[in-house]
Amino acid sequence: MSEKTRVAVLGASGRMGATTCAAVESAEDLELAARVGRGDDVTTSVRESGVQVAVDFSVPDATEANVHALIDAGVHAVVGTTGWTAASRGRVAEHLAEANAGREQPLGVLIAPNFGLSAVLVMRFAAQAARYFESAEIVELHHPDKVDAPSGTARHTAAAIAAARADAGLGPMPDATASGHDARGADVDGVRVHAVRLRGLVAHEEVLLGNPGEQLVIRQDSFDRVSFMPGVLLAVRRVPSRPGLTVGLEHVLDLG
Numbered sequence: 001m002s003e004k005t006r007v008a009v010l011g012a013s014g015r016m017g018a019t020t021c022a023a024v025e026s027a028e029d030l031e032l033a034a035r036v037g038r039g040d041d042v043t044t045s046v047r048e049s050g051v052q053v054a055v056d057f058s059v060p061d062a063t064e065a066n067v068h069a070l071i072d073a074g075v076h077a078v079v080g081t082t083g084w085t086a087a088s089r090g091r092v093a094e095h096l097a098e099a100n101a102g103r104e105q106p107l108g109v110l111i112a113p114n115f116g117l118s119a120v121l122v123m124r125f126a127a128q129a130a131r132y133f134e135s136a137e138i139v140e141l142h143h144p145d146k147v148d149a150p151s152g153t154a155r156h157t158a159a160a161i162a163a164a165r166a167d168a169g170l171g172p173m174p175d176a177t178a179s180g181h182d183a184r185g186a187d188v189d190g191v192r193v194h195a196v197r198l199r200g201l202v203a204h205e206e207v208l209l210g211n212p213g214e215q216l217v218i219r220q221d222s223f224d225r226v227s228f229m230p231g232v233l234l235a236v237r238r239v240p241s242r243p244g245l246t247v248g249l250e251h252v253l254d255l256g
């Protein structure tokens with residue numbers, strides 16, 4: 001039997017971290033080697049436990065520093081935490097390029113705004129549909145303990161819709177709003193995003209696309225955090241053979 005991959009979970013006592021620890025523990029080919037939380041030294045934790053792949057479900061303020069520490073420690077990273085920007089992703093790509101120069105087994109970092117298959121497919125379908133509709137808006141709905149808004153998934157969806165519209169030569173969406181702009185949601189790359197926070201919800205997204213006389217609604221619901229686990233485990237297994245930075249689970253699912 002081949003050796004198990006040794007995995008660390010950062011943010012291990014959080015909602016996603018705890019679910020990920022349980023998923024890793026039940027996977028026959030993986031071993032949970034370290035649980036890392038706020039205040040723990042990432043480098044020491046992963047080095048002392050011989051970790052090969054780390055999963056980060058911490059907080060937006062900490063995730064970039066965690067990833068740089070993992071690269072310095074020679075550990076592959078799978079990142080689900082939100083808060084990433086083009087600039088922070090660029091710094092990670094640069095750090096990886098430097099670290100991988102001369103490494104026999106180059107390191108990989110995979111950042112995914114959403115590991116749920118239904119969410120990955122919503123993003124893909126929305127990007128496909130966007131070129132055919134005058135209007136597109138996003139409603140993301142989450143549990144009220146979420147610290148960031150709009151969600152990372154909604155930001156990624158908006159960026160994909162905006163890119164598809166630009167490719168198709170579509171201009172700004174029709175909107176005659178002259179007052180009460182706050183009620184129109186956030187403007188993410190020219191796409192309006194509305195964030196609902198409601199007790200009882202987990203993670204949900206709806207993309208509304210409109211044309212004269214018709215509407216397309218694309219919706220996904222994560223009712224339970226276990227919905228993210230097949231995607232997380234797939235990323236853990238694949239990241240060692242994806243050197244450099246990968247953004248989005250779609251690339252691992254061959255949808256990229």
Ligand SMILES: NC(=O)C1=CN([C@@H]2O[C@H](COP(=O)(O)OP(=O)(O)OC[C@H]3O[C@@H](n4cnc5c(N)ncnc54)[C@H](OP(=O)(O)O)[C@@H]3O)[C@@H](O)[C@H]2O)C=CC1
Pocket residue numbers: 010011012013014015016017036037038039057058059060062066079080081082083112113114115116152228
């Ligand atoms: N990509 C995806 O599919 C998904 C992504 N997410 C994202 O994952 C992130 C975590 O979500 P969730 O689990 O709900 O949040 P939680 O608040 O439940 O968990 C975050 C955990 O991170 C810990 N933490 C804080 N600082 C650090 C640090 N420097 N290093 C390591 N751990 C730290 C916190 O500890 P303490 O409590 O002591 O502060 C807490 O235990 C969010 O950004 C969320 O949007 C969520 C679901 C799916």
Ligand SMILES: O=C(O)C1=N[C@H](C(=O)O)C[C@H](O)C1
Pocket residue numbers: 082113114142146147150151152153154202203204
């Ligand atoms: O905080 C959450 O819960 C989630 N965060 C991610 C996001 O912001 O997109 C993924 C999913 O929506 C759940």
